[in-house]
Amino acid sequence: MSILLQLHGLRKRCGTQSQQSPAREWLLDIASLTIETQSAYVLTGINGAGKSTLLRILSGLDQAQIQQAQFRGAAINWAAYPRVLRDSIVYVHQHPIMFADTVAGNIVYGLKLRGIPLAQQKIALQQALDWAGIAHLREQLATTLSGGEKQRVALARAKVLRPALLLLDEPTSNLDGEAREQVIALIPDLIQEGSSVIMVCHDRDLIALPGVHRLKLRDGKLENR
Template sequence: MTPLLAIRGLRKQFGARALLDIDALDIGPASAYALTGINGAGKSTLLRILAGLEPAHCAHLSFMGQAMPLTPYPPALRAAIVYVHQHPAMFATSVADNIGYGLRARGVARNDRQRQVEEAMAWAGVSHLRERKTQTLSGGEKQRIALARARILKPRLLLLDEPSSNLDGAAREQVIALIPSLIAQGSSVVMACHDRDLIALPAVQRLKLMDGRLAAR
């Protein structure tokens, strides 16, 4: 099976220090991965590179079987890859506007956009927050809104940076409960995480980073 994303010779330097030195990374289509490793291993850096938020050297990259550069970051990757930060940024507008932002930027017609936003809010369990301003929300509510905002774009590859981090109790459980349906919708999902409940989800494969390198699982 052709990988969705195949990378060879990925290098990221900070001065004389090698932050990442990855010989090979293959992300399969409609596959899920837990990217693990201690703090400082390079998990977030790798996700940010894949999302085009940080530059890095890459000897070879192919996406859906097509070779392309990593730098400058290709429009094809920007359209197909969505990144959700550990502390997601929110626009100072309503929850519904935040979730629909990506569709609006892509020129989706208003009626279609509203329908999809309603579906996404129901999926994330935030329909009751529709008109709330995002600055009034809890961390767990913001994370669920960020996941809905990502899901609505139907990305080929979804990158989640510690999606359940800094959440306790019910908020953590609500976020974790959304992940299986993200995987089931057909996107490939890579989660940087420490959470054992995320790592143990069905169909999730493990990628382990040690000192910037992918180690045997």
Template structure:
């Protein structure tokens, strides 16, 4: 399987503290990963760095075999990588326009945007919320809208930061059920999480941040979060 994104010599400091120093991060095309590790080790920072939202030091960067730099953040990565925050920010318009925003910002014709948004809403099970003010959404509904907003952009790499955190019962199960279908669309998915059910999804590989290093691990169904 070919590499989608490879970053060598990836490091980040907070003052004098070294948060992580990763020799090589390699993400395969059309694959899924869970990123685990104790709280505070830098999981969210790593995802945000890959999305161009955090400044990090990086040596060699390759995207689909082509060399790039992370700074300034290149257009090729901006179009290919989508990051979904643990607490998604919604615009005070409607669910439909929240999902459509990225496509419109890219200059897509409105006639093309509408059917794409409708398909994404159906996929996420939020069609009934199309005209709803996002301020009225539950936590689970917001997360599904955020996933639809990401999916409609057809990202090559989708970065999910704790997608099931603070969700209980049916809301959590609905979000978990959407993850395998993202993989089926050909996206590479990386999920920072502690959720045993996400970690145990079939075919998902495990990455673990420990002592500033990145370990590639097989899925064993257990979560060892010791530093």
């Protein structure tokens, strides 16, 4: 495996949390984080450990101090969060936001922004609908879907972008039964197709997926397990 992303000296202040724990200045104080290509990671830790914050930093939604950063072997200015990162890293929230459009419209949204030709959009859309088992929902308003259906739409919307790094924040936490199993079944396919995946979760079935590396946040530090 080659290295996809490597960060050194990642620090994020506690902010308002420091009032509750004055002795702790940093929510995250990570000496080094290395993500390999086509690999899966599960990130665990107690509530408030900074798991979701780390995903938001990796996706460019939150800022942090980062001394050095490399993406696919090239040094990058992380503070500027260049286009190569924006095009390569996709974040799926615990409660995916659905646009006021059909399921099909939601899935091709990112492809339209990237100027992908319509013919290619149609092919990618149909493949994603079939893959996620939601072809029958193609013309349904996405905001009316169940939690499990929204999660599968969000994964399909991410899949068509072919991300180098996919960030999943508690992808099964609000699901049970068949909906949960359907989401779990999709994640290995994303890895096989070339994405590296970081999942914040406590779902034992996700943690037990073959080849998954375990990371744990404790007191702002990152532990390999």
